[in-house]
Amino acid sequence: MSQTITKNKIIEESNRCVSCGLCLPHCPTYRLLKSEADSPRGRIALMNGVASGRIPLNSKFIQHMDRCLTCRACEAVCPNDVQYGALIDETRHLIGQSKIDNSGRKSFLQDLFLQLLLSHPVRLDYMRRLFYSAQKKSWFRWAGKVKFFADHALFKLILQLPPVRFPLVKINTGEVTVGNQWQRLYPAVGKHRGEVGLFLGCVARLADVRTLNASIAVLNYLGYAVHVPNDQTCCGALHQHRGAINKAGLFAKKNQAAFAGSNIQAIISTASGCATQLLESGVGGDNDRIVDISRFLVFSEGWERIEIAPLAEKILVHDPCSLRNVLEGQRYPYQLLERIPGVQVEPLANNDQCCGAAGTYFIDQPEISGMLLNDKITAIRESGARYLVTSNVGCGMHIANGLYENGIEVEVLHPVTLLARQMGLEL
Incomplete structure (x- = not known):
């Protein structure tokens, strides 16, 4: 252009x-x-x-x-x-x-990370076991004591990744197994209600497998077969917001082709940032099928046969900017969580303000990002809650790392992950 x-x-x-x-x-x-x-x-x-x-x-x-x-x-x-x-x-x-020298604007390591891994997210699948071993052997903990790694935002994020988990391989009533690769199809359990596709994203393949697994399991138990095309790629949001519009457009075409061959009624995303990019780049086609997981589940049938264990806890809900300002779907996580008996669902204070994650913003603008994050941490601390749910993986990691650094023991997870746990599907 x-x-x-x-x-x-x-x-x-x-x-x-x-x-x-x-x-x-x-x-x-x-x-x-x-x-x-x-x-x-x-x-x-x-x-x-x-x-x-x-x-x-x-x-x-x-x-x-x-x-x-x-x-x-x-x-x-x-x-x-x-x-x-x-x-x-x-x-x-x-x-x-432009010809202006702006080479110092963005980190070389970020560009390398985007090009080598996020532009080819299947590579993250192959690196999963390496990261798992590094966490098990405490390599990241040792690296965190080295000033160079501890002071660099990108390395710091990697060092503080949540426990790496593995994809579902098979799910039947009473039996769940995991492996290293995603299956192309996860058949419905019980009455068949429809066919859906699941968008994996890039960062989530490594940092939020728990949510992807939970989504597959809940959808299967409600009667939906879940297709996971292995040729899907990054949504392109991180590239788009760095000005690489043409690169993001190529990802959109690849994802559209990946999901075109499946007879599915919806393409489901567990990250609102990805859902926004998929929606606005036309991946869902003319009759757009891009749906955030919470919204899809709220309108799904089959809940009458699902047993959900009570949870007498206050659950704080964080509204990601993409979910609130673009998808206009912020009410659905609340409605979904209300299916859990005994919960007290409350919005996080100042939910209309960004948490500061914003893709790679927390790396590029750490001072402003830190001020925004501090507001969230203060609100969480004052709430007295033990759980915070959010519908975007980047926001979740950013807030969780802030809580960790402040010594605040609040579990951060996706609403679908919490629901799956209460269904007995903790994976």
Whole structure:
């Protein structure tokens, strides 16, 4: 895509902004920094100025664009329906096309991680046993004592990965087995109600296998056969938000082809960030079939034959930005959890504000990300709850690591994982 086309897109969409300012109180960076240039309205004005040639594309401009979390809270409240998410992605694409030296913006290790692993997520499947052994032998714990690893955000994330688990191989009534590779098909248990596809994602293949397994098990027990195409790939969100729009488009085409051959009624995602990217990149086709797992389960039949053990606990629910601001599905995790007898389901305080994870934002902008995370940690500590559920793997890892570093013993898990546990399907 040429720079001219990119600039024209930015100008056309940014001209829709009437500078009313209704977005300002909803923007996390504006609330923290009190800078107009770090607000949606200010950034849109800067984008328009650069695209139309009135102001230069320089390091200061790039800094204000990089500080955006892409949480899209502004977009959700915009009275003129300005597509801010598309605007910031196109602008970052423009920055990538520019001749300005911005090589220091992003970590070389991040780029390598994206290229070698997240662009080919099946490689994470092959690395699972290595990470499992490293955790078992406490290699990560020893590495965490080395200052270089402890101070680098990407290495720090790897060192603090949750316990690595293995994919389901087979599930029957009373029998669950696991292995190292995902099966192409997990047949329904009992009455057959339909066929669905499961999107694995990339990071979740290593860091959130528990949720993927739980989703398969719950779906199977409700009567759904689950297809897991082995040629699916990354959703492309991390690339899209770094400005690599063309690369993200290639992932969309691969995923569309991967799920096209299955006779499925829905493509289910366990991570709201992935679901958003799949939805907006057209992976579900004309009759879009992309559905967040909680929403799908809320409307599923077959619950009358499922026994769910009581849990007399307060459950805090964190609303990921992508679930709230784009998918508009934040109510479904609450409704799903209410199937568990005895639970007290409550929203985490200030759920309308980003936790600071935002893809790789916590690595690129650690200071701002840390301030946002601290707000969440304080709210969790004051709640007195023992459980926090969230519907996005990146948010879950970010918050869990913050709790760990603050010595707060609160379990962070996906709502479907907690439900599966109460169904006797802890995997």
